[in-house]
Amino acid sequence: MKHLPTLTRAAAVASVLALAGCAASNTAGTASASAPAAPNAATASASTEPEIKGRSINPADIDNSVSPCEDFFQYSGGVWLKNNPIPSYASSWGPRNLLQDRNQALMRQILEEAAGNKSAAKGTNLQKVGDFYASAMDTAAIEAAGLKYLQPELARIGSIKDLKGLQSAMARQKMLQVGSYFRAGVEIDDKNSTQYIVGMNQGGLTLPDRDYYLKDDARSKNIREAYRTYLRNMFKLLGDNEATAAQNATAVERIETRLAKASRTRVELRNPEANYNKMTVAAAAKRYPNLDLPRLLSELQLSAAKEVNVGQPAFFDELNATLKAEPLGDQKTYLRWHLVRSVAGALPKAYTDETFRFSQVLGGAKTQTVRWKRMLASTDATLGEAFGELYVAKAFSPQAKAKALEMVNNIKASMADHIRSNTWMSEPTKQEALKKLNALRVKIGYPDVWKDYSALTISRESYLKNVLAAREWEYKDNAQKLGKPIDRNEWGMTPPTVNAYYNPPMNEIVFPAGYLQPPFFDPEADDAVNYGAIGGVIGHEITHGFDDQGRQYDSQGNLRDWWTKEDADEFTKRAAVVGRQYDAFSPLDSVHVNGKLTMGENLADFAGLTVVYGALQKQLQQKYGSNPRPKIDGFTPEQRFFLAWAQLRRTNIRAEALRQQILTDPHSPGQYRTIGPLMNMPQFYEAFGCQEGQKMVRAQADRAKIW
Incomplete structure (x- = not known):
């Protein structure tokens, strides 16, 4: 995801709560003609190798009736897609939703405890969070108050x-x-x-x-x-x-x-x-x-x-x-x-119901999300860091933060290698690119300095009154920054958020604690899975700094052209290949992905995955040297890397929501985020033994290659 516009979080979430219904040069040769067929759960059990069980990837989700070299989206998660239909209250459904469900269960527990504590000291974050959620759940008072x-x-x-x-x-x-x-x-x-x-x-x-x-x-x-x-x-x-x-x-x-x-x-x-x-x-x-x-x-x-x-x-x-x-x-x-x-x-139920009825036309959800989930989202959007402080105490360990930072550093090192070994970029541009990479700020989990909500008054009197007061407070908090030094501690997402972003003017990548949970991130899982999952997201956000938009900002976050004309022209030419590839993807009759709208996210997916693959190879080399790399669940580390990437992007989506996504979302649909980068990657062909002529293998002349 790209950098966030000012003053959108609380207002945007509050305004749609009634609707309730990014994240994310090649280093390997081409696949050998004699490469073995891709292993699967069935062949693994017949192997004489000792069976090693892994975490985060479930082999039972794989559709072995489909070749990974023909349709990796269906192969990697076809059984899961079949067994996980879209709930009536949702417009789409994927692993992110499952993580959000688990996350919400913990968040609900925190909020209900806070709401039940009527003796919390006035003015504390605990009091404000508890009173806000209590007022939001008091439907009798909301109905009685009307307007x-x-x-x-x-x-x-x-x-x-x-x-x-x-x-x-x-x-x-x-x-x-x-x-x-x-x-x-x-x-x-x-x-x-x-x-x-x-x-x-x-x-x-x-x-x-x-x-x-x-x-x-x-x-x-x-x-x-x-x-x-x-x-x-x-x-x-x-x-x-x-x-x-x-x-x-x-x-x-x-x-x-x-x-x-x-x-x-x-x-x-x-x-x-x-x-x-x-x-x-x-x-x-x-x-x-x-x-x-x-x-x-x-x-x-x-x-x-x-x-x-x-x-x-x-x-x-x-x-x-x-x-x-x-x-x-x-x-x-x-x-x-x-x-x-x-x-x-x-407002009273009649207003939320009317708003939801219209949202059904846009997104196709059949029923409205239960109230506690909508009000939980409102609390997070409105009092994100007050609530976030309570959340991270229970949900995010120092060990998880340390592991995530280690991965970020490894992926940054791989990106530096790719810049240095780039064959089409001149030395002056490379030096500027390395300067930008070295200046990149990394924020993991939660802010170092929490927001001060002391000027915001929250009570149990009225949910609407609280919403309006919080919006005015947030606006004034933003306005008071004018004329002051840049606040480098500020976050554009709350700690429980299941997402991440790159912010060009700050030249920073930000990963909230909510995202750093299984299956996106599991400190106990093998490296291949973590690098394919959260590593893919980290690489995605880092390389946003070098996509068609991000590359226009320099190491200090200034909009400045630091490219030679020849290098810029070459980048544009190579990016256009990716644009044409995605223009050709058509998930519905007469509906095509917009390669220009999705360009930045597609480039970040492709570049990020390429860079992270290089980081994984370094990690595996450090760990195993020249020794054989063990298979887990019957899959090599390289195969698990690509499976982890794909399984986090498997998505069932309603036709209405898919049409809206194509028109408005800079992210491509999940199936094309899965296969789009892989179709250009010889590393993928080699991992699964794919051959020229198979659908996942682009002809040499049609492949994109940027980093």
Whole structure:
């Protein structure tokens, strides 16, 4: 996963809780024509070798009716896929979900103990976490309150009389992270990574992507019709009659469609240079007078800003026009919609049910996730480090952290080897690449310095009140960074999160404790499994620093071109091969993976796996030298490495969710994350004895080779 935008965690999770329904030159020759057939569980039992049982990989999950050289996705986990259908409340299902289920059981225990402790000292993290979760689970109080705790914000919108009032309401919604019109917050200056800057970016949409408003295929039209129903029904819950609700729904869709037409595509947003448009506040105020930027920044507690980075200037041109052209009443309706939509998970059941019904159209889930899981996610998103402190005390050992750090160092060393031995990169570019690799920061498990929540008041009075207070606190916590030194201790994910990320302006990789659990990471498992599983993720995140986006940032996290023109051209040419390969993958009729949208993740998968394979070979050489390497469960270390990679990406996914993923997610579907890199890797062919002509073996001329 790539670096996280500012001010998204709590607001994004809270706004979708009612929906509930990255992570991740060749060193081996080509496969020998006389290579033996791939072993499997059946042949292993007939072997005269002593049988060694392993951890994390279950041979019973393997589909031996399929050749690993024809379809490694099906071979590596076909039986598992058959035996693990998607639960009714989910849109997809894979090993990450199983880890999350185990993780959630521990998190629930922590939260229920905290909620049951009514004598916790006021102001402590324990009190805040316990009271937040208790209020979230108190459905009787939520139903009884109705919109009581939202009325002040609704009244604020209702009292708008003119453009100035609209601008003040926009500032208030930014502070509450509602998501209307655009996104704004304090972020690291991409071209001066030692300072913060105010960033402004396109936003204001409810549907997952601009294309949902603009495409005319049957599915897009059906989604828009379902969206209109959702809008009308939510407005009726707010007290509008049928005719007024329909009129208001039309107004919201019209305004959002204007913003969608002006928005950049997800592929266009992958260009960091195009998203860097620093302006003085005075210049931006002149270009976008209807935003009244000086006043807006003042109300956002950012009046010290002298410059802003306007990510997508043309979008703000249209927003500036929209603020003047659209009737004030319709814009008040738009603000009311985004406020209510963003807190639907904290409102009475009728609101969450209506939101879930719409989510079914997008993702295909059959039933809603149970409340405790939704409220657990809300607590984690809202009080992530207060909760995380309680979590890591029970879930993450110092030994696990030490083992993970050792693996990171080994994989970094392998990456350095690949840079030095690269055949197409010139020496000046290699030196810059090594400089960047050496400067890479690594964060494992949990922050060295925990967030201070002392300014945030949480009680058992109202879940919605807590949500709004926490959002405002998080916004102010972000805003106060302007003008201060960069906070190198900050994390963009909470400790229990089952994910990881690379952050280009910080040049850092971050692995929360939640991810460092079996089957992704098991300190007791053999090296081949750990390197294929969590090692593959580590390599993925490290090589994000050298993918089509990450490579544009230097060792200090500055957006700066440190490549010679010849090297950059060669990289682009080699990356384009990967893009074409993924463009050809088609999981559904007439639906193809977007090789440009998924480029960064695909490059990180391929490069990361190549680099980690080299690290494993060094580890095995250290351990066994020239002695035979024992088989485990009948598989060589190399085979277990590739099986571990594949088994963590096996996924059952509903057609609706798959279509949404293809359109909006920079990650390719699991089956192509599994086979895409391997089809280019002679190391894989050799491990399983694959031959030219088999589906997992690309013709020599069609193979990609980068590191």
